[in-house]
Amino acid sequence: MLLRIRLTRMGAKKKAYYRVVVAERRQARDGRFVEILGNYNPRTNPPSIELNMEKVRHWLEHGAQPSETVRSLLKRSSKSAPAPAS
Numbered sequence: 228m229l230l231r232i233r234l235t236r237m238g239a240k241k242k243a244y245y246r247v248v249v250a251e252r253r254q255a256r257d258g259r260f261v262e263i264l265g266n267y268n269p270r271t272n273p274p275s276i277e278l279n280m281e282k283v284r285h286w287l288e289h290g291a292q293p294s295e296t297v298r299s300l301l302k303r304s305s306k307s308a309p310a311p312a313s
Contacts, residue, residue, distance in 0.1 A: 229253075230291040232283065234267065235260065244268040247278060247297060249286050262286070267300055276304045 229252040234245040236257055245267045248260035264286070265278035283301065287293070293301060 230261065230286065230289075231294055232264065232286060232291050232297050233294040234296055242270065244270065247283075247300070249291055276300055278304050280304075 230249055231252050232247065232249055233256075235248050235250075236243050237246055238244045246263055247265040247267060249262045249264060250258070250260040254260070262282065264282050265276070267277075268275045278301070
């Protein structure tokens, strides 16, 4: 079972937003998925990225491969995340 972290399209025509999900590689883009990890809305200014990083790390540790788009979203969200208070 090859898993990918990728986007599924949601919303109405011309008003798309996306869910970040874990899905089998062979499933259709909007097909069955294993778990929802977050949302991405490119229509807001600036685009909003909401990810459950704990779940993302879990799936990456278990061998899920992020798509190119999700990889860039992960980089963008890690840059904009506030530094942990110590």
